[in-house]
Amino acid sequence: MLLAADAELADFGKLMIYTAMVVYALAFIAYITEWIFGSRSRVSRTATALTAGRAGRAGTGADGREATDGTDADLESDGTEDAGDAPRGPAVTVRKGGSAKVLDRPKVVTRSSTPSRDHLPDGPGASGGDGQGDLYGRVAISLTTLAFLLHFGGVITRAVAVGRAPWANMFEFSTAFSAVAVLGFLGFLAAGRKVRWIGLPLVTTVLLDLGLAVTVLHTETDQLPPALQSVWLWIHVGLAIVCGAMFYLGMVATVAFLFRDRYESKLASGGTPGRFASSVLERMPTSVSLDKFAYRINAAIFPLWTFTIIAGAIWAENAWGRYWGWDPKEVWSLITWLGYAAYLHARATAGWRGRKAAYLAIAAFVCFLINYYGVNLFANSLHSYSGV
Amino acid sequence: MSEQSDPTSAGPDGRDEPGEAGDDASRLSTAPRTDAEREAAARRGSDPAGGDPAGAGSFGGIREPGLGGGLAWTWREAVGWARWIWRQLTSMRVALILLFLLALATVPGSLIPQENASPVAAAELREGNPTLASVYDRLQLFDVYSSVWFSAIYLLLFASLIGCILPRAWQFVGQLRGRPPRAPRRLDRMPAYTTWRTEAAPRDALVEAERLLGRSRFRVDGSAVPAAGAHATGGSVAAEKGYLREAGNLVFHVALVVMLIAFAAGALFRSEGGKLVTVGSGFTNTLTQYDDFSSGTLFDVDDLERFTFDLDEFHADFVREGPDLGSARDFRADITYWRDGDTEGTEASVRVNHPLHIGDAKVYLLGHGFAPRVTLVDGQGEVAFSGPVPFIPQDNALSSTGVVKVTDYVGPDGEPDQMAFQGFFNPTFALTAERGPHSTFPDPDFPALTLNAYHGNLGLDSGIPQNVYQLDTRYMEQLTDEDDEPLRINLLPGEEWELPDDRGTLTFEGFDRWATFQVSSSAGNGWALVGAVGAVAGLAASLLIQRRRVWVRATAGADGVTVVEMASLGRSESARVPEELAELAMALQPAAPMLHEPGDDRAEDDRPDDEDTADEDGPDDEDTADAAPDEDPTGPADDRPGTGPDAAKDRDPGPVPSGDGEGRPGTRSASGTGTAGPPPGGAAAAPDDATPGTATDPEAASGSRSEDVKE
């Protein structure tokens, strides 16, 4: 039961969410514009790099020495490219006893696990290097940031108004979830990652998620059933939101990886992908980068997810007298966990890396969604606190 | 062998455990194989698949005539197969498949009502769809998590897990005792590599490198640094760091086993009972007092914690306005308990989420409701029954149903009879046409008891246990009014009901609250927690820490200039590894400053190379894959047949890497700046062709190897 002032505050929080949705929608338009402007540029760095690879192979074939060494030759061209095009490491200034001396940093050469695609350059991003596109991209990021601030403010306001963790029913959980996903995205941007391409899919899903939250999932409930009154609500559910949001970002990258990987394979085998596919995928990071990005997220979040489940078990032990009761919610978090564990193992197993592992990661995330929507809405579970 | 069956899909890098490396890799091996393993591996080409020459066993060897030959053959076969099965079971691929299967097998239990978790739904399904239910029963689908097939999967998985841990733990100990492997001959083939020319003497650079690495908490092996004053053209330093990763991985997998054992122990030794207690009465923790009780097979009833408690008061707090009208805010049971031998009781309260610990037992508050207090005076004017009767809540507003069964009743005619009253207790009474009598709020704002009355035979002596909350009216007759309509009455507290035909009086005295408690004792919880914490810590270590090796080599060139080379190798590719190498190289600059050569373009962009070192931060970790590089610590180029790491160690580390000066585009000599790396392609093939006869990356294999042989 809310006091009048709290009720007002809760309404204000809701207003912030609605405003955030409007700003997200504007950001969405800006992202689309960025992609459209970007399509004017005819970048085809991937094809060029791949062709260069082939040419390099042919060229060195004459050399005799390299003829036996396909892989080497393939990348030889890259070596050249590197030497010409890759910048030296930063010069580092070392101060010693008052006199400053500039040290040159020796260049470090690296290889990844998929050397055949190693030399592919990452796409230039949605704007495709187009100045106007880039401008819209920046506008989109600014709008996303603004929307996020409103969104996050809405979540905080809600927490203050109801005086508890703002994730006790599906409406609250959904709003918090997308706020964390956007926060993650902005965080990656701030850390200098080239993830602007995620903006469009992310804002689209955030709008969807918020739309669902304020319509279907919306509930006036502000009460906390006694079974939820515990610090573990903060820990367990809060972590689950963080894990879900980050796994979501990983999933987006994984899906992009699958598309991009197919695109690269097609190019490599001499095919010509459709114009739309080329236009979009050419601007994305390479399959190697996408795969790495997704893996890092999943690998970093997996221990956290493990802890989330364990926290849930401790809570269940306190609330229901058993830490594991094969309740549908518990079952599906275990399935999700096993899915990600299988993914991590797949990455360490011959013949399972790449696409197969990616499918596993996506399946694992689908399990997470089933756990969230499916179990909350349809299953007869002790965890059914959807409020719907 | 599964790992080799599909060379093309083994990843373009070809680092995927090709050939004989397959099994080692799958066990995370970093140790050289034993001869026996080698032998076994060599034979695997003709493994059990068949197609062997007639008479030969699947594992080779001709069957000698005679009993002895037969026995030997059988033994060989049996051992061979056992070994093969074990190898399969402990392979990474099978572990992966089992994990996947376990995830799949877990699903049906969440879709089909389980006997344990939701007996009511299971019973409904049985009733509604007997054919389907019998199929389910046959497949143990009502009991998925204790079914034979589910257990089989996880037991196999854990067998695989143990088979995985043991050799790895043992190898890990070996690595801890050994020294970091010496610098491979071709440093430029390592995943991260750098080189420059300097005027410092090789020994000075190396000594400084040794010191630096040591300071960065690497384990350093400086045995290949030339002694002071010695006339050596160069030497090298080897260092390794991040052993915690392996340790973490082992801890994690061991923790899983600990957790499994704890679960098993918990299931075998647990006990759990439920009891409904009305305010003002109490409970003694003995088997007979429970309403329901279940325990694991190894639980001993004598182990029940000895205590009693009284329920003094029960508080319930509900929301009175707003959208959440009627929802619960708080429940609290105030009790006084006595442990064995206590003369004075201890007061405590039990709340949802806050169980009370009494010794080894935990008391949980599960539910609550109302118990109307009724008194029945029989046809003879005697009190036939008096006391609270718990009614069971049907909805959130605590509309409750219940039955008052009276066995010691004597009718107006002096004949013993039995009476029963069935009906509703509604804390906030309301009556509507659709719903009949019901409650609109869970607090007793307008409590009323609505009853029908029956007399006849309760059927209690039939020997069949009866649910106290349900009435079997088969042998009973409902009391009716003059029009033969069933009698029904609504009573407020204190009101009386004159039963027709001088059958006596029923008084609704008032009501008490009751609460249901669950008392459980669990075993193995502590161990489960230890396992869980170990699992998380181990996981974090294993996923966030990079195991990597760094080598530094300094060689005096013919022109008197020293060439310094540094390379690092992560157990798996990682953005941090090259970064770290760059930092180490920087730190080495004061001792071995880079020579500026003419024609050097100093104006070059200062950005870090995007392609190479983007994504610096973030989890320090990449592809957990690639056991292969580890496999061959001394460097790929050295692992020709017959040269294990040890053999390699004995060899001269070799002069300047062969990549140098071979006229490749982009090598040091070509650019003259000492900054351009070797062709990454050359490096690309590196760890892969570690293994002789690799099936995986034929491209990579041949060329580079023939080149190495030249050295």
Ligand code: HEM
């Ligand atoms: C209950 C079953 C298992 C679970 C839940 C599980 C889970 C995991 C997880 C989450 C990781 C990633 C952490 C890391 O990369 O260090 C991992 C790694 C690993 N697991 Fe398992 N595992 C199980 C069984 C097995 C079995 C049976 C094997 C052996 C065949 C195995 C071998 C490995 C290896 C070698 C790694 C390290 C991979 C690498 O570092 O690249 N695991 N496991």
